[in-house]
Amino acid sequence: MKDVVAYKKLIEKIENAPEKSGVYIFKNKKEYIYIGKAKNLKNRLKNHLQSIKIDYKEQKIFEQSTDLEWLITSSDYEAFVLENELIKQYKPKYNVRLKSGSSYPxxxxxxxxxxxxxxxxxxxxxxxxxxxxxxxxxxxxxxxxxxxxxxxxxxxxxxxxxxxxxxxxxxxxxxxxxxxxxxxxxxxxxxxxxxxxxxxxxxxxxxxxxxxxxxxxxxxxxxxxxxxxxxxxxxxxxxxxxxxxGIPEEEADIFYFFNNELYIVIVRGNRILGKDKLKIENIEKSDIPIAIIDYYKKGNFIPKKIVVNINFEDLINLKQWIKQVKNKEVIIDTDIISEIKEFIKRNIENQSLNLDILEKEFKKVFGFNLPKRIDGFDISTLQGNFNVGSCVIWEKGKMNKRKYRRYKIKTVKGVDDYSSMREMLYRRLRKYKEEENPPELLLIDGGKGHLKQGLIVKDALGIKDLRIFSIAKKEEIIYTDDNKQVHLYEYPLLLRLFTTIRDEAHRFAISYNRKLREKEGLKSVLDNVEGIGKKRKEILYRTYKTIDNIALASEKELVQLGIPLRVAQNLKKYLNNS
Structure with missing residues (x-):
């Protein structure tokens, strides 16, 4: 522990905690660290303390907390509701958070x-x-x-x-x-x-x-x-x-917890309409009711039946919350019918990489351990214009979109993939030695020539502990920095790993290229409208993204953005005539 005094203070508070239901709050002077609820506060807090030796998250909660307080409630359900409200209000660092900005359409x-x-x-x-x-x-x-x-x-x-x-x-x-x-x-x-x-x-x-x-x-x-x-x-x-x-389930939302991820499968009219992985941080089994409440608070329709593949006591509180807050009776079950189980097996379980098997296959083929982090790179251009690059991050079994990076290529004119790749890799790796958890492997989209550019940059920067691979499209061959050629079709798990990273880097690069082209195209059209200068162009682009969206906007909307009425009228007239 970093602060021995603070740690002793937390232990003392836990020893004096009441054996009643309520909500407890780990915090410091700057922020709330973690909020939880319990039927018995003292027992629950002792469980936190005992988990420090084996749970990294618990270690961080105690390291970053200098104080602990609790609010006693009259019932477990009241604690359940209060916990949700406090998490929503204070957004603690280590609580589950549903990051998706809006509900499904x-x-x-x-x-x-x-x-x-x-x-x-x-x-x-x-x-x-x-x-x-x-x-x-x-x-x-x-x-x-x-x-x-x-x-x-x-x-x-x-x-x-x-x-x-x-x-x-x-x-x-x-x-x-x-x-x-x-x-x-x-x-x-x-x-x-x-x-x-x-x-x-x-x-x-x-x-x-x-x-x-x-x-x-x-x-x-x-x-x-x-x-x-x-x-x-x-x-x-x-x-x-x-x-x-057709399946024998008329209307249900199935929440499926698998590999520390929470998925939803939506059933309406005896049909599976789709599935999605909910964008959630720090999810654990005990957090699932909070995640479900967050999902329905965002305005998603509540069906007749909610199915969760894990059984725990807060399901009762969840049902009571839906009845009291949403004024709706629902069936909450943990039994998933066989037809939906088959769908989940094909579309969730089989699509998720088994890291244990993947690690064995990776080491067998390449001779070193599967990296905890792999950075993927790609270049996108349109006939030598709008040259951009992307860096995507695969970390501990999944893509970490928070760490993605995109680059506008500055020193290369025209079509020159090799020079563009060198510039991007140099900008990405020049601070490599300063990073806390740097990548152990780079994956470059391309063939042997692209791999060579990576090795040139690595040598120029004096980086030692870094492997570099490239992946050739169509043939799906990995070229390694120790002169191996691995045909991925012979290794299905490796094929899925490397093509997932490559395809995501490609998607991210193309989306940035398209965004720059749309922005440039929109601004060139706006050059023809009197009264639209650089600042107003930027406001219109950030708000509407495309000419079509601006054309659909009313004069009133444009004025609310700070566009003078006369200029808004000129803009609408020009777009309508065009």
């Missing part, structure tokens, strides 16, 4: 005379019927576009009061109820069809659509009949998919 068929479809990230913020959530987020946007294309629900934000047929009607994305191009009865059937499409409950509505197609055919309204035929085809495809993937 859902689609809403609005509750209006002529409903439309909207995207919402908070259940209940828009009046209407909710569907989803959708993972990844782009799926929600794609589904919204599909609803407009197939079922022609109106695309306007609010229904125009005057007859005004917009361009989307002519593009086939809207049936134009505002211009009386469709009756209310026909439009309502389109709405019911869209809901059936999103929910998967399609059998009843299909009969109504067949009746309508017969009616249109008899009246020789063949264009309208073609639209309904497309709707029937889309709904029949849903039925065929259900016969293949």
């Amino acid at each position: 859902m689609l809403v068929i609005t509750d209006e005379e002529y409903p439309t479809v909207k995207i919402s990230r908070k259940f209940g913020e828009i009046k209407g019927e909710y569907f989803g959530p959708f993972i990844p987020a782009r799926t929600a946007r794609a589904m919204k576009e599909l609803i407009h294309k197939i079922f022609k629900l109106r695309t306007c934000e609010t229904m125009p009061k005057k007859d005004m047929i917009c361009f989307d009607y002519h593009l086939g994305l809207c049936s134009a109820p505002c211009g009386n191009k469709i009756s209310e009865k026909e439009y309502n059937l389109d709405v019911k069809s869209a809901k059936a499409f999103l929910s998967g409950n399609v059998k009843k509505i299909i009969y109504e659509l067949y009746d309508r197609i017969n009616e249109y055919t008899e009246k020789m309204l063949f264009e309208k009949a073609a639209v309904v035929r497309d709707q029937i085809t889309a709904l029949e495809n849903i039925v065929r998919k259900q016969q293949v993937v």
Whole structure:
């Protein structure tokens, strides 16, 4: 322990702690270190103390804390609620934190005379019927576009009061109820069809659509009949998919704790809609209820059933919290049905690297221990312009996005991968000896020539304890700094490890290249608008990212950003005319 006096003070406080339920707080003068709750405060704090010898996190909590206090509660549930509120308020250093900024998107068929479809990230913020959530987020946007294309629900934000047929009607994305191009009865059937499409409950509505197609055919309204035929085809495809993937679980969120990560699998309408790994720091088994509460506090829909693959006492408190705070009864279970278990095995367990086996395979092939940290590098350019580089970090079995770095190449003009790679590696490694936990291996995207650039930089900087590999695309061959060539297709675990790092470096480099191009393109367009100078260009770019988003912004929004009304009007006029 760094501070013996503070450590003795903590032990003394633990000895005097009450044997009652409550919340305890480790802290120092600057910050809160850790907040927890217990049925018996004294016993729980003693467990913390006993774990110091074997648990690195516990060591850090005691090292960085100079004080300990507690709040006694009347019940374990009251302690559970208070712990959540205090963690949210003070954001302690070593508590679990859900880092994701927002909830998953859902689609809403609005509750209006002529409903439309909207995207919402908070259940209940828009009046209407909710569907989803959708993972990844782009799926929600794609589904919204599909609803407009197939079922022609109106695309306007609010229904125009005057007859005004917009361009989307002519593009086939809207049936134009505002211009009386469709009756209310026909439009309502389109709405019911869209809901059936999103929910998967399609059998009843299909009969109504067949009746309508017969009616249109008899009246020789063949264009309208073609639209309904497309709707029937889309709904029949849903039925065929259900016969293949239908599962005996109607609506549930499955939280799956595996390899110190928390995943969610979403089931709606007897279908698995998707899975995702929740972005959480410092997760342990005991933190899972807090992580679940954080997830639902962000506005995610609470289903009829919540399943967690680990059984612990706070599940009872979780159920009570949902009932009291969200006013909803749910079933909380720990039994995952076999169909979902198979999905989890294929898509979570089998996709996760088994570090023990990987370590053995790595040492067998390369002759040294698997590094705790590997840095991956790639270069991206567009015909010699916008030259950028990326550095991604694989650490202790997973990608550590907080440590990623990106580089704008400064000394190289035109297409010259080797020179660009040397510049980036030099800038990355010049402080190598000062780092607390430097990488033990570099992985460069490329062949033998790219590997050579890494070795040149390593020698120039006098770095000794660092290995350098390169990975060639298509053939998936690793070239090592001791002249080995390893064909990764012969080693599946190594293939997954190195291609994961390589592909992530490639993605990160391309995204930075694209971002710079979009920024430059947007600024060059804004050069044509009077009153838009360097500072206003930067404000518009940071807020809207693309020209399309600026074009959709209202004059009022632009003025709120600090753009003068006259300039906002000039900008809107220029973009509309363009």
